[in-house]
Amino acid sequence: MLIKRNDRLAQIVSQLNKKFKRNTTPAVKRFIKVVKRGLFNQNEISGFRDGACSNTVDTASVRDYEAVKWTLKKLNAANYIPGINIGIEAFSTCDIPGRAVYHTVNFAQKAFENHANSSSLPIVGILGPEASSEAEETSAFLSSLSKEYQLYQFLFSATSSNLNDERLSNIVRVIPSDTIQTKVMQHFLKQLEWNYVAVVYENTTYGRTAFEELSSSAKFEGICIAKSFPIEIGITVDFSALQTVLDNLLSNAESQITGVIFFVSTTTASDFLSIVQGRKQGSFFRLMMVFSESIALERSMLKNYDSVSKGTFVTSPPVLEVKEFSNHWNSILSNKTSFLDEYVTNHWLLNVLRKYISCDPFQETCLMPTLQEVSTSENENIFEGYAIVAALLQVNGIKELHSEKCKGSDGICTELRETLHKHKNMLFKKSSREVIFQDVPFHFEKNFSIILNGKNEVLMNGNISAYEVYQYRRCLDKNEDFCLEKVADYGENSLKVLTGRLVDYSDNNNEIQWPNMYKAQCSLGRSCKSCKVENTENDIYFKNGDFFIIGMAPVNTGDLSNPLHCGVIRESNGWECTEAISYAVDDINQNKDVFPNSTIGFIILNSCNQPVLTSKKLLNIMNNGVTLPNGTVVHDVSSRVLGVVAELGSSISQAAAEVLQEFNIVQVAYGSTAAVLSDREEYKYFLRLSTPDTNQAVAMVDISKKLDLKYIQILFSEGTYGEGGRDDVIRAAKSSKVCVANEIIVQENKYSMVLDDLRRNPYAKVVLLFLKSHVVSEVIEVITRSMDAEEFVFIASEAFGTRTEIIENNPKLENSLSLSLEIPLSGNNLKGYIYSKSTEKYYLNPWTRSFLEKKNACFFPGSFDKSSNEQCEKVFDRYNSSDIKYDIWSPFALHAAKVVLNGAYASFRHICGLNSKTICSEYRDNPKRVWEYFQRQNLSLNGVQTSIFDDNGDGNLGHVIYQIKKSRTDPKVLEFVKVGSFSQSTNLNLSRIDTINPTKCPNQKCENYCSLFYNGNVADKQETSNDSSNTGVVVGLSVVAAIFVFSTIALIIYILIIRRGLLKSIQEQEHYGNKNQNIRCLRLKPSWKPLKVNLDPTEFSMRNEYLTVVK
Incomplete structure (x- = not known):
């Protein structure tokens, strides 16, 4: 089997050799007993043809490789693994996945050779590659091999969340993934109050997955990605494609887009900024930008275009600075001796140096740049620190294995040699543990340890952020220059923004301080309909607790075309009811009148006045729990529901009752007056405050x-x-x-x-x-x-x-x-409770913003509909008034919630016991008994304890x-x-009623009809009538035909008169007298009034197939 694998690998290598020819001047190998291999970009992709690299050097990649080489040199010099030196062989991938796979196949072949030949130099792992697309393909190949041949890959710059896939079992990643980065962006955009943005991303594994993650999570924070622009990466970045992106941003029909998020390389970012700067010279527009970590905090790139880049934000993993290496790097580029020493094992340094000099550094007459030149020009490279950590972690794994296998002896003992050659999967342990780098001959500026958790991604613990945000702004310590200053720290799932450091720049270059900075939002006077959530059926108002009450209210109308969707928001008897229910729960929790040892939560749903949607929502909660807007799922909800407050509409209460009684849960409606809900055989555990x-x-x-x-x-x-x-x-x-x-x-x-x-x-x-x-x-x-x-x-x-x-x-x-129906609210501070919400920056109630905007014909900052041109101000003031007039049903909703809370407490105390922390089985198994506790509840109305339910559970007010x-x-x-x-x-x-004129039947025919009505002999009044000669009652098709004929005649007459221009108005003249007065008279009037055609079935009949109008 081994021979077959080697043969197959040989075939693969042969095929790839034809496509990707080895560089004629590869990095010099430095093998000292044990070797690791590295994949680095080194050359940029731009200009490659058929897998060949361009002549443009990737300085950051060369620096990353030098950082790893320097680290190994330091460790070997310190005899970090007794008697063993670690070497590295580096290969250029040029950001081409095919080249990365080609080299990886060669590595795998070496692993097979190790297995067959114990005297061969063991390969212990792979460092890199740097790009996510390369890492994904190389890992997929290596993970498909048998375990004993699987080389671990230590990744230090590939951040795609796809690499968290546990099927890529050989990955150990030391840099935070884009899952964290997109969370940081989401939180930061919300803090900046940017909610109308575009995303530009390279159409690669990195760009696509980052964009998809951000677009998925941003909507939970109310951030709309109005446009997205994938950039194809080929021989070069298409300059015209970037120009089209800018055109689309500035001419977006819905609203101009002023905020843009980028997941692109430094090259693409530089090209785009160049286009923006050129366009800015001839026109006025504002563009605010956030770049991802992929531009590696390259200040020089931003400085080249500072007329448009000032104020730009960059998200980044925390910088892991090793000053000794920074000095080493600057020394290489400024000291000829250092350069010549390191060039031997890093030929790519020459291309980096050519950024500073044009002469041949191997000639004595060629002068090196000064240290000041280099230190001023070189960017802070965020990836080099992680490359050092990756190298340390990989070597530390070998050190631990040496200690375990060799029992204190130096060099490669027999047992270690066997493992190094034949069990590649044992060279590193991903199991949960903490790794503290001891005896390392250099130090990081920040103290941290590595936490392994058995997964692909490691964590860092210590005096270190999980992620950071920087802004390109005037330097804090030297105001005349521009720097990348840190403005936010992310850790423990929260973002701390240093708002005192946030600035923006006006067109005349003046600084604008927070919170007066420009915000990327829908423009004034515009309606950004693409961002408005049309179907709000998934919105939920939630507060966690030991127990829950569920509340429902028709915040929106129903979508008449779809029973599972919502329509427009209602201006009354919806939103205020949700606030009344939440107030009842919050008041109970604060005063501890009931459930003193527990916290009550609430789950308030928007029924949208849709019975089918109501049933679906309740069943989903009972079966699956509650899914919060951020995607978090609260499980085991049904076992904690004390009761339900639902609803206003009778059809909604019916739908809710049919579901809830299957779970033995008592329901109290605050509205729902339909008589059918009095049937306790059908609706067993239902009560209502309203009178039927x-x-x-x-x-x-x-x-x-x-x-x-x-x-x-x-x-x-x-x-x-x-x-x-x-x-x-x-x-x-x-x-x-x-x-x-x-x-x-x-x-x-x-x-x-x-x-x-x-x-x-x-x-x-x-x-x-x-x-x-x-x-x-x-x-x-x-x-x-x-x-x-x-x-x-x-x-x-x-x-x-x-x-x-x-x-x-x-x-x-x-x-x-x-x-x-009225119920007093004396002694309750509902208005104060609602008024206090006016100070909330982000309303917890998901319907508050849209309700208040609709109710007051205004918009809040950040609204997606600013077509009203009126900003909402003092919209809560009505709740600060002494003569507040609530919606009709809000007091009922509040009292219904109190009935549920008090009734649940009374029944819980007697059935489960006061100290119980869970709802006992007897509470669920005896819902009729719980219902009786609810039914016996009194309310304090105007200071008087009042019984509110009759024996059947109906309201009796x-x-x-x-x-x-x-x-x-x-x-x-x-x-x-x-x-x-x-x-x-x-x-x-x-009493005190003003007179209303009596209404009675106008003639005998009407009285005859009413007699039939009183006696229950009229099945359908529209199909029953009497004629004027008392010849009997003609029913059925005769009447239908009469209506049809009369309607047709009236319509024809009307059309003819209109066509002749004779009609100014037709006023109907009614004559009631003896039975011979049987013709309705029409006469013209000189003024316009609508045509009135009466089709009362009591006023005409059919006789001898002629229509006679009876008067």
Whole structure:
């Protein structure tokens, strides 16, 4: 098998030799008993052809190699491994993965030769390669070999997170990965308040993975990557492609992009800055930049373009400086003797030196640059420190192995030789441990140790940051020059920004201090729609705790085209409810009235008024826990849920109940008035603070009867709430002899024909409303916009309540009535709680920003919609007012949360015991008993302990009745005036009500119909009518045909009149008299008014196939 492997390797080497010919002047080998091999870029990729390197030297790579060589020289001189010297052989890859693989295959062949020949010079490992794309391919090859041939690769500059893949089992990486770098960028951008940026990245393993990680994590912090530009790397960087990138940044149609993140090489960065500097000379624009660690803190590159690079940020691993090596490097380039000594083992030094001199350094007459020249010009190279650490760690592994195998003897003992030659995978131990470099003949400026954890990436422990951020700005110690100054430290998952060091530069080069610096955001007057989160179904308001209550509120409307998506944010009865629930929990935790030994958390969900979405969310939480915006998952949630506060809408409460009762969890709704929710066989563990619609319907009908309004219509929402209310009204109306002339169902966003539907029964002037809370305002606005004054009067359900925004500037609503469910908030500081949120920089409630922007038609700094041009100011001030008026359902949500908390505590204390830290099985196994504790809860309302539930768990507070009247202080303003109340115990109580004209049937046919209605013989009023001659009742298709024919005739007449230009207005003249007056008269009027066509089925009939309008 070994021979076959060697044969195969020989074939691979032969094939690769044809493509990648060996350099004629490789680095000189220095083998002293044991050798390690290194892969370094040395030459840049630009200009290579068919795998050949360019003549442009990569100075940083040459310096990295020199750092490793210097380290080994120091260790060998100090006899670090007794009797053993470590040598290195270096190979140039030119940033070409194919060349790296070629050399790696040769290394593997040497490993096989070691296995076969114990007298051969052992190869102990590989240092590098430097680029992530090279490292990924070489490691994939080596990791595919049998363990005994797998050479460890110690990486010091390849940062791609792909290299954390444990399948690449031979990797030991000492430099932090891009996973950390992208976290730092994400935190730093948030601190800078940059949230509208672009990313430019080289389309390599490094660039792609860094971009993907940043784009994935940035969205959790509300940072929008509006554009991304992959740069293809070939023979050269395409200059025109970089020019196109700049064009796109400056001309982005949505909004100009002023902040750019770069994952590119120094060469690409330099080319881009050159383009920007050239463009800047002829036009004005602002571009703020953040470069990744790949530019290696090269100050000289930024200095070449300082007219555009000033203020630029660079993220970087911590600099691991070894001053002795820095002095050594400067000495090589300034001292001819040092240069000639090191050139023998590092021929690439000559190309570096040519940056300073043009003469031949091997000639006596050639003068070297001065030490000051070199020290001033040479950049701080972040990778050299990590190259030294990688070399130390690799040699330390051999040192430990020597100590273990040779038992104190010098040199390579037999057992060590066997391991070195035949068990490459044993040359380093990745198992969890701490490595402290002792007896090292030099020192780092920072004290640290290496923590191994069995994975590919090591950690550093000690007086050292995990990552750092630098800014190119005026030097802190010499203000006339520009330096890369550290402005942020990252460690322990947090970023500490030194805001006192942050600066920006105006166009006239003046420094702008934090926090007045420019920010990369959506431009004023623009709407950056690509960044707005349209579907907020995954948003969650979360606070951790020992136990949880779950709350739900319809913060958004539903997306009518998708039952799993959300629509626009609501301006009432949504966001404030979430704050009320969170306040109840925070208040309990602060005062420790209940659960004194535990902390209560909350999970508040946005139902978006979507039953299917509600079920999905609850099931997901019960099964999978809670996924937070940063990706963290809180597991084992279902076993810690004490109860649920849900919801406002009846259909949502139904959906929630069907899920929760499967988990034996008690639910308390703060709204949800539909009668069907009173069924305890169907909804076993459900309670609600609101009084059911059964009582409300009776109240509305009783009001109609008492005011002699006996001919009415019903306008109701599609769904459980509206349809249930309609059914309750029908039942109550039949019992009270109040005739329902018409039932009109209202579908969401389809309101244009509602007024026409009402006008089909013009004498049924009183309209009972059962419309959902987020619908009622829009429907009323549409109706009253076109209706005549006093044409209709409304008696509205609690969803209308006392909402001032509905009656504002709407005089046609005068004398209408509404019912309201009310619960006082005395003794609670909800307004102070909400007002305190105004000082939060980042709102914990994920819906706060979008709600306040929509409610106040303004934008916050950092908003993605600045089309309003008005910045939000003092938007919390209403919660600092003494006469605060809450949304109707917010007090109910707060009290429902208190019922859940108090009820859970009472049941928990008796069932599980006060000292229990977990919810015991009896609490879950006996939900009816828990429900009973909840049902017995009282609330302190206006200082009086009040029972709020009846025996069935329904609310028993009753309704308050209001009439809409002109204000006594300003007759132009309408206001709600309390005129009565209704409850099961006291029934209807009315006073101070303004007169509403009675409504009755207009003719005998109507009375006949109403008689049928009272007796329950009208299945569908739209399909039933009487004729004027008492010839019987014609039903079914005849009526449908009549409606169709009449509608067609009316439409034709209308079109003909319009076409002839005769119609200014048609006003309907109604004549009611004896049965011979059977023709409806139409006469022209000289003013424009809408055409009214009445199609009341009680007012026409079919006889002898001719249409007769009965009057």
